[in-house]
Amino acid sequence: MKVHIIGGGNLGVSIALGIAKFSKSNQVTVTRRNTASIQYLSEYGITVSSDNKHNIQEADVVILTIKPYQVDIVLAEILPVIQGKTIASAVSGLSLDMLQEKTNNEYPVIRIMPNIAAQFGESATCISFPEKDREKALPIVDLFQDLGTAPVIDEKLMDAATVLGACGTAYALRYIRASMQAGIEIGFDSQTALAIAAQTVKGAAKMLLEEKVHPEQLIDRVTTPQGCTIVGLNEMEHNGFSSSLIKGIKTSLKQIKG
Ligand SMILES: NC(=O)C1=CN([C@@H]2O[C@H](COP(=O)(O)OP(=O)(O)OC[C@H]3O[C@@H](n4cnc5c(N)ncnc54)[C@H](O)[C@@H]3O)[C@@H](O)[C@H]2O)C=CC1
Ligand SMILES: O=C(O)[C@@H]1CCC=N1
Incomplete structure (x- = not known):
């Protein structure tokens, strides 16, 4: 072609x-x-x-x-x-x-x-x-x-697809950047922090795409009871992690629809 x-x-x-x-x-x-x-x-x-x-x-x-x-x-x-x-x-x-x-x-x-x-x-x-x-x-x-x-x-969902699939690249990268910044604060040099954060996201996405399960099922495999993952996750949620993503995505959609 x-x-x-x-x-x-x-x-x-x-x-x-x-x-x-x-x-x-x-x-x-x-x-x-x-x-x-x-x-x-x-x-x-x-x-x-x-x-x-x-x-x-x-x-x-x-x-x-x-x-x-x-x-x-x-x-x-x-x-x-x-x-x-x-x-x-x-x-x-x-x-x-x-x-x-x-x-x-x-x-x-x-x-x-x-x-x-x-x-x-x-x-x-x-x-x-x-x-x-x-x-x-x-x-x-x-x-x-x-x-x-x-x-x-369905064409009715094309604006939503723009936000989730195209703007989504930027949202995912911002998550990686934030992880990298935290990684530096807890001891890594920036390049190592970035490499670990990016590969971790790639691995998480690959598991989801290959296993075709709900993210929470994989999260369950990471969160040891009373362990460090769940306390960190809950702290993120207390600070509006999921909520801020949802609000951001809906704000992007409003911008496209005018
Ligand atoms: N950047 C992204 O991640 C995505 C962008 N889009 C959409 O794709 C479109 C382009 O976005 P970007 O690539 O980010 O913008 P951009 O500004 O990087 O690219 C547009 C290009 O068109 C060229 N251009 C302007 N007038 C022209 C003309 N008369 N003839 C030929 N070329 C001309 C500009 O020089 C520029 O290189 C937008 O409508 C955007 O909403 C959609 C999905 C993802
Ligand atoms: O930010 C934008 O308007 C374009 C559309 C999707 C990604 N970039």
Whole structure:
């Protein structure tokens, strides 16, 4: 498949690298206005251009990884030259209805919500599309499955997916940062603290994904009665650990919904 990514920023570059590394049978072009900082992508076989229309006529899918306020400008530029091509949008808050309206209902449209771990083949991408575009969408689902997981979900949940799956990367990293800071306070140098905190999160996530159990079942295996884990966990909860995460996630969702 020939993939044309418009918006070579944080997400666009991560998807491009993910495809180059984990979905090698596909060819990728990435565009952004100033390409100096992404020229290195050519080392991975990715074509880089400052012209949004470069190679676009050969593309099987055009992926938009631009900010919401850049959508109209970019569509005005590319629509005249991509008649009938599939458009996949990762633009947060842009519904399928809005995208269809902006493209005059003349293009197959797909809404994708990856995260920046696509670059490492570990994105939790959520995807939705109108039923009429199923045939065009399924190859895109396959593509994103190569970059991690890619469930097809009801479009009503796409904003929620943005928060849980895309913003979620930042929340998880903040947990790791806090653990690292605590690790330094209790005696580790920063690099060792970071390595231990990150690997611990990776191990916990791997157990959950492989055993498919409720987190509390695994927590039970860690918390020795009267031991140090449970007192620490309870202290965190007294200080609003779970509650602050839940409130933060709901606040992020409110921001997307406007
Ligand atoms: N960063 C993330 O983790 C995620 C971002 N998103 C969504 O993806 C979109 C992009 O986000 P980021 O990558 O973080 O933003 P970004 O600002 O890093 O990337 C946007 C890129 O588009 C380029 N651009 C702007 N105008 C352009 C034009 N006319 N033609 C071509 N390129 C143009 C900019 O130079 C920039 O490199 C947003 O809508 C965001 O909500 C969705 C999921 C995750
Ligand atoms: O913060 C944002 O608005 C974007 C959407 C999901 C991740 N980053």
